[in-house]
Amino acid sequence: MFKRLAVFAIYLVPFCFFAQDFSALWTGYFSFYNIKDVVQGNNKIYAAAENAVFSYDTQTNEIKEITTINGLSGEQISTIYYSEAYQLLMIGYENGLIEIAFDNGDNVLTVVDIIDKQTIPPTSKRINHFNAYGNLVYIATNYGISVFDLDRLEFKDTYFIGDLGIQTKVLQTTIFGDYIYAACQDGNGLRKALVSDPNLIDYKSWQTVTSGDFVAVETVQDQLYVVRTNRRLYQVTNDVLTEKILYNNPPLDVKAVEANLVVTTKSNVFVYDTNFNAISQASVSTEYPTTYSAATIVSGQLYIGTKDFGVLKTALISPIAFEEVHPEGPLRNKPFSIKATSSNLWVTFGDYNLFFNPYPLDSYGFSHFQNDEWINIPYSEVFNAKSLNAIAVNPANDSQVFISSFFSGLLEVNDDVPTILYNETNSGLESLVIPTDPSYVDVRVGPTAFDSKGFLWSVSSLINSPLKSYNPSNNQWVSYSFTDLIPSDFGGNLGFGDIVIGADNTKWVGSYKYGLIGFNENGGKPLLKSLKDENQNMPNQYVTALAMDKRNQLWIGTLSGLRVLYNTSGFFTDDNVQADDIVILEDGIPKELLFEQFISDIEVDGSNNKWVGTIGSGIFYLSYDGQKTIYHFTRDNSPLPSNNINDISIDDTTGEVYIATDNGLVSFHSGGSSPQDNLQNAYAYPNPVRPNFNIVDEKVKIKDISENVNIKITDIEGNLVAEAQSRTNLRYNGYNLEIDGGTAYWNGKNLANNVVASGVYLVMLSDLDTFETRVLKLMIIR
Template sequence: MIKKSTILTIMGLIITIALQASTIGTWKNYMAYYDVQDVQQAGKQLYVLASNDLYVYNENDQSIQTYDKTNGLSDTEIQTISYNKSAKRLIILYTNYNIDLLDTNGDITNIAAYHKATLTTGKTVNHIDNYGKYAYLSTAFGVMKINVANAEISETYNLGFNVNWTQVSGNYIYAYSSQQGQYRALNTSNLQDKSNWIRVGEYVAPTEENKDSLISFANTLTPSGPKYNYFGFMKFYNGKLYTCGGGYNIIQDLMRPGCIQVMDNATWSIYEDDIEAKTGASYIDIVSLDINPTSNNKVMASGRTGLYEFTNCKLSNYYSYDNSLLNSVFQTNKDYTLVQGLAYDKTGNLWLANSMTDKQNLIELTVLGEWISFKKNELNALPNLAHFYIDSRNLLWIANDNWQKPSIYAYQPSSDGINSYTSFINEDGTQLELTNIRSITEDKDNNMWFGTNIGPLVLTAKEITSSNPVFEQIKVPRNDGTNLADYLLAGIDITCIAIDGGGRKWIGTNGNGVYLISEDNYTQEAHFTTNNSYLLSDYIESIAINSTNGEVFIGTTKGLCSYNSGITAPTSTMNTDNTYAYPNPVKPEYTGNITIVGLNYDADVKIVTSNGTLVAQGRSTGGTFIWNGKDLNGKRVASGIYMVEVATSEGDSGTVCKIAVIN
């Protein structure tokens, strides 16, 4: 048997590459803590509600602990917080009326009864008032009493009217209603009998604690995170996650702040956003962005109010009807200069569309700064020219994402030709009736995928130039002996599609969470929802993937989260310089999977002992192979050095890395 000390000595001679990565299958939340809304003090701890999220500041060591679904909270979007001194617990009320109790040790207890209850009067909570170990929640129907120490709803008092706030004083409990006046009842009476509540005066507003100094102090704290929880569009590029808020199409305007937020190794950069005085336009509803491939410090962004250029996070140029080829919907109104899609080509020319105009539609801003119009009659006056995508053929794909004329266009810059797809017929000859085309992407076989309100559609490479193109709805066999099949995710409203290094499709939906579909499209590998995962919302707006480490970023209507899939992009060369395993060494307390990255696509992988005994084998997914640390009999392998041997489809083979296991 090899001694531990010997293994450690050997490992000291092995050249490894350190990888900072989370365990496969883990989730992260990236919440905003910018807008301080309330501060509750509990001794030396400050509970801070900011941007509807929560963190705790410890005055003793000046540490900050953030809280979200991944470390204990039961829900998202906090409406209000209130500290109960007697029970030493923070009451956390969410906008959906779920309730958590957080104690000073960081333990969280959920009270879900009110959230789950069905009430005809509505559940609005106007105020939380503490008295002893109890909290009185003033609601649309009356008062709800919570025993904070026991984490239970004690009683509800249905008074038949809206209560703004509650007070316990002396032998009485008072309910104040701006509509009905001031009511009170003896604490010793049956408070559930509303006849015991007597009107005793007019409404009086509560005297709120002055927290200006606490809020001012909280504003000096800087928990890591974005400024806003809006992620309508995302792109992972050159090791960074670039995001903008979204918020606009022709039938919906969410008026989201126009903020570009970029994450680089968990550090956030917030682009200049106080720019309305410089541009003369409202800086809202930014729906698309791209990074200049010839100068990565330059970013172009666009949306309802024109085109913005940023250099090193600062606004460097703004383009509208008065200084470019762009046109406003309302002539001289910069707030409706619609540029809902843009993309850089590989040489640094920017392509963009100007929606709802018959003067200009498809425009190029060249790398030399020249504006060129490629006006296409097919695109005239279309309301929502969006979701730009330049594929491997250098075709520029554009969707008109609108119910009036849902359509797709493929423009070829080299020939100035354009293909229009305005009728959608599937492989069974069925005319598909769709209203929205919300995403465009390309798979590894160069097929084009479109996310629509009736499910995903695929246009194979050979159908792109067909005079009568057929859109494929992937048929998934039932495998029940009937030879029948079902269309993949038929009827599911698709909002975004991203494809990982293993060719798997991550499909975001409008209310059904995220589906993970296998490379061959026939297997649903996972379906993430708020009920079975740490997903923040089932309404997904964007997905972007870090192909280096397999982290899948998911932009939801309630903020940004990520899932560590572990699946990386394949590499062209497998050797000891770029192929490695983590964790390595595998220590006795570690029981999770061991991940090998830096592999070819579909590489044949074998793991053997130092004397050549086979303990595991399989094929890589993308550039990744995952080993559970067990042998062919399902037992944890013995301590020792294990070789990772690979073979490519071309017949090349060899040992690419070594793994030390310590038991």
């Protein structure tokens, strides 16, 4: 596994650190369809997606991923370079970050000198190209050229080569003869300097070969080629440019590979020999309609990076048949909504902004992860439904899924096949109405939830009756008005952040301008009430997330803080109902939990603990009452690719927590699971516990226990070894035997805090509510 290693301020004292290693507990689900760059080395190709990399062994066909799980930052990649001499991969980013992944080690070296350089504007730090010469790498950036020493793994000089030494955009460099050439933008033309000049830091050492804007410069043996922004490629002889070809589309990638010049445009890859004779042209095929980004050659095969199909492999000499090369993954690296059920995960990518504006409209399909395989449904199969967002899985039929569209209505999916799109013409859904354009159709369906009767409830924006119920068994729709709280339709509430349904069938809805809304049919006499004002202890009227916990307490996330409604049963009858903040002690000082944080989602796990996602501060794992922060994961201490959490969903069977960020999808193996109704299927694993099992750290799991149990572990003679009880011996509190929802964990230690000896142990389970008992046998071999 990889770890993060950072290097700071090499002009001062180099400082390194390793990030805490959570890689054994995390899994990444990154998309590798949109490729930014492709390079080759040691019979492998390396392909960079937006924020992750994969390698493909051209001899064994083995594919390996390098993601945030392995130590990458999760930032947006701009270019990559592989050094065969040093057996390492350099990764350059849009923000100036550089990371180095080593072939023969488990470290990812993070180099932050450029990104931390305050004298360079953030917009000028982009890494455009790596050019290796001996032990040095010349790094073309949007401010000039920096030099990195591969022997010492540190920066050397930086060259500002614009007129009078100003910063200028350099897209590519190359070494030709005794000179280093730089392809510049901003009218700074093609520039060169003696590569052996010890004073290259002086802009006067750089000569202008010709003015203009250049996108590439590359050496192929004894020939030098450049490309202008006018789509023309030139051969440079004695610093005189001779036009060789005019391309229909701008060249996006120009590189020398195996004594060939490889030029990639959005629709073609052109390969030339040393004399600029065309030896191959690979055009976008009808079978794989896409755009190209970069290409390389290995052993007579052409590998082309694409926007939609990962890397396409084809024969260099006759590029007719294509083969997809990439790891499996979701459609995109920007998941917006997710929904996990037992061994299933659904992902959508459409979105709307903070103000519930879906424009510009997104045209994406959705992804389904099942049995360790991805099923990707493209936009062409979803009846043109745009801005797909919330997901609801029918609890009575997990192959039936409903996906909201924040423009087109509600999409029904059966067995991974989009079946019908419900809209204003065939359902109870309604379009918003623009007074000046009554013909405009826009059906904005947002959050959804199933109730205990199997009815699907949804909320739509900018209409008088936003709350809808739908009975899938008879196709009946019912609408409920909110006009007592929200007086106008178009121009009224822009959207709804969440919906949950309580045990008493109350629908709790988070709104944009009207706080928390409670609704209950009440036998035909509907109850409707809101909680939004400061005097009701609401920090903001914009409610973004809701979760009903196992004690029927409603957790409320807002744009600027967290609240809890403890007495949900008295909501409609209490004239002075208030939300409560959670006060914690921090260094002995009382403080409000998650004060002024933008809460994006709240989920409750099998132990009644809370997972709280935020925008900007990562994800928090809180104890059932919020008094203890068990984990606080950010990009700095975990594989999270971003601190902006879009959505969270928990597989109650396995306890796996899926986390959707605006830079990718990951999961954390928390281990907790939902309790069972009885002890009938309870079991312990591993069983037997063998000598190579690290019982102290990995622990024995006792799975599928009920909600309120007492667990005693004894040796075969009946001597008590360990004991725990639900709601008392909670996980993460340092107990030898601890309980987390439907799973108990034993570290193999006895009451004297020593690891037990080999032998047979009895695990005696007793349900404290039903008095059901069960005894399991566990063998330990040391």
